[in-house]
Amino acid sequence: MEHGDRHITVVDEHGNEQLCEILFTFESDDFGKSYVFYYPVGVEAEDENGETEVHVSAFIPGDENKEGELLPIETEEEWDMIEEVWNTFCAEQEEEDDE
Known part of the structure; x- marks a missing residue:
């Protein structure tokens, strides 16, 4: 995975692959990491209220010879x-929707 990608394939603890769409990525200077917000692609990704569960992970960007790697969030901070x-992202989206 690299900054600017639109989709990633996430493999769960059971080895199942799930195509996910990237909502956005950002970098934190405080933690020295990149992060990605993403959600599963497809109707089955919605819960009974029609809402989509969004996931977040730290990630190491890939290069041309190696895929990127998702990492767990490690601390409460x-x-x-x-x-x-x-x-902040949600507030900005609401402002755009109101315009």
Whole structure:
């Protein structure tokens, strides 16, 4: 995976592959990592309320010889920063929808 990609394939703990669409990526200077927000592609990705579950992971961008790698979020401080980024993103989306 690289910055600017639109889709990634995520492999779960059971070895199942799921095509996901990338919502957005960002870098954190504080943590020295890149992060990606993504969600599964397809109707089955929606819950009973019609909402799509969004996932977030840290990632190491790939290069031409190697695929990128998703990493778990490791600390509560990272989660707090990610939540702040998510809230800002959602607020900006609402502003755009209101225009």
